[in-house]
Every structure is written in C-alpha cells, then in structure tokens.
Amino acid sequence: MLQKDRKTTRRKAAPKRAAAAAKATPEAPARRPVSAEERARMVAEAAYFRAQRRGFRNGDPVRDWAEAEAEIDAMLLHSR
Numbered sequence: 001m002l003q004k005d006r007k008t009t010r011r012k013a014a015p016k017r018a019a020a021a022a023k024a025t026p027e028a029p030a031r032r033p034v035s036a037e038e039r040a041r042m043v044a045e046a047a048y049f050r051a052q053r054r055g056f057r058n059g060d061p062v063r064d065w066a067e068a069e070a071e072i073d074a075m076l077l078h079s080r
Helices: 002-023 036-053 061-078
Strands: none
Touching: 036 061
C-alpha cells in the first residue's frame, strides 16, 4: 500500500513539473564581461572595416574610430 501511494504521488507531480517547465521562459546563456582589451580589439576591427568599405579613401581615421566605438558600445549594451 505504501508503494502505491508513492507511485501515485509521482504520477501527480510529473504533470505539474511539465506545466511549470512549459511556462518557464528560456534563459539567455550566461555572458561574460568583455575586457578592455577585447573591446579595443573589436573597435579597431570595426573601424578598419568602415575604412575598407569606402576603399580607404577620403576618410578620417578618428571619425572611423569614434563611429566604431559607438557601434560596439551599443552592441555590447544591448547584448546584456
């Protein structure tokens, strides 16, 4: 009799767990913080690609860097 009660309890608990799992929202994978060195590398790469898109002509490297910095910072902010 005791074993039957345990099985009954398990059968009732399983649908509750399944319902709770269905309601749960998937969690985003844990993100590690970006180091200053990684951020600088990302900005440098983005600035390079900006210059490359215009054929390395008629541009301002400081403006490329500033725009790349804003782009990378916005991307990092929204990825949290």
